[in-house]
Amino acid sequence: MNSYIIKKLNILHKRYNYLSKKLSEHKTYSNHVYLRKLSTEYSKLSNIIRPFIKWKKLELNLLNNKILLKEKDKEIYQMVLEDIKDIKIKQKKIEKILYKLLSPQKKEEDNRNCFLEIKAGSGGNEAAIFVKNISRMYIRYAESKKWKVEIIHIHYNENSNGFKEIILKIMGTRVYGTLKFESGGHRVQRIPETESQGRIHTSTCVIAVMPELLKTEIPKINNQDLKIDTFRSSGAGGQHVNTTDSAIRITHIPTGIVVECQDERSQHKNKAKALAVLATRIYTLEIAKKNKDNANKKKILLGSGDRSDRNRTYNFIQKRVTDHRINLTLYKLNEIMNGNLDILIKPIVNKYNTDKL
Structure with missing residues (x-):
């Protein structure tokens, strides 16, 4: 995935976490207008952030598997290669979803x-x-x-x-x-x-x-x-x-x-x-x-x-x-x-x- 898009998604992820924290605070519920505004934004962001969280977990697994490729055992090496291939396929599917969600709305x-x-x-x-x-x-x-x-x-x-x-x-x-x-x-x-x-x-x-x-x-x-x-x-x-x-x-x-x-x-x-x-x-x-x-x-x-x-x-x-x-x-x-x-x-x-x- 494009590095700029990953950077943008990480910024949105921080915003998502901030909203989650704000919505858990008792004082937020005393202001109905403010609550509605935060809830709407949180709902929209959750559609993007949830698949992004899955993508990040797969990315971490991918990095760990690449470290395992240094193992000399041929059997382990082949298993890791298969696992990497499977992870990349799953990531591609999530990336398609993310691109669609991030795409500009049709005028x-x-x-x-x-x-x-x-x-x-x-x-x-x-x-x-x-x-x-x-x-x-x-x-x-x-x-x-x-x-x-x-x-x-x-x-x-x-x-x-x-x-x-x-x-x-x-x-x-x-x-x-x-x-x-x-x-x-x-x-x-x-x-x-x-x-x-x-x-x-x-x-x-x-x-x-x-x-x-x-x-x-x-x-x-x-x-x-x-x-x-x-x-x-x-x-x-x-x-x-x-x-x-x-x-x-x-x-x-x-x-x-x-x-x-x-x-x-x-x-x-x-x-x-x-x-x-x-x-x-x-x-x-x-x-x-x-x-x-x-x-x-x-x-x-x-x-x-x-x-x-x-x-x-x-x-x-x-x-x-x-x-x-x-x-x-x-x-x-x-x-x-x-x-x-x-x-x-x-x-x-x-x-x-x-x-x-």
């Missing part, structure tokens, strides 16, 4: 739906194609989780079969809690189809994952602070594309945030969707400002889009994906691009939870 917002926004960074046409590839990856991942995906907005790239920007709304169980660490810079290294000399190009996109807001959290937006433009939808679509001014662009003047929506045929529906995304962006911006000194949160949801700004690299030549935050490298690019994202997401979530411990 309410982790259970919410989310908006997933992907924007092309540096790299021109290749960056736009990468945005399309990445969005397909997330849609396939959502399908594997039985989540529902709704396309809020796509800004098509005129010079390639790609997207300059796409916004998805993903709905299901623990969507935001699962995807929140996807925010940041992602880059791709590959040889473009148009590259005649076989040179490797590096392109980027930036991702922001934002939880859907509760009604009580939606910030009040003054209509005077909004600039609303209508325009004709563009890009791949059906017979209604380019026939009416149904697409909406909303600019929030105080923050400079711009949201477009053209997925719906109805201008009113596009406006409603755009306002929902705008409110979420404004709220997320406010939360980011409040949390700018918190080391466990990203200071900026959307990265710069530069090649140096990266959470993850997708190398098509080596069929490799590397998450630079936890130094994880997997040679399973095809699986990942087809939606098998759990092999990347679970390690980063586990690392976060361990750091929080």
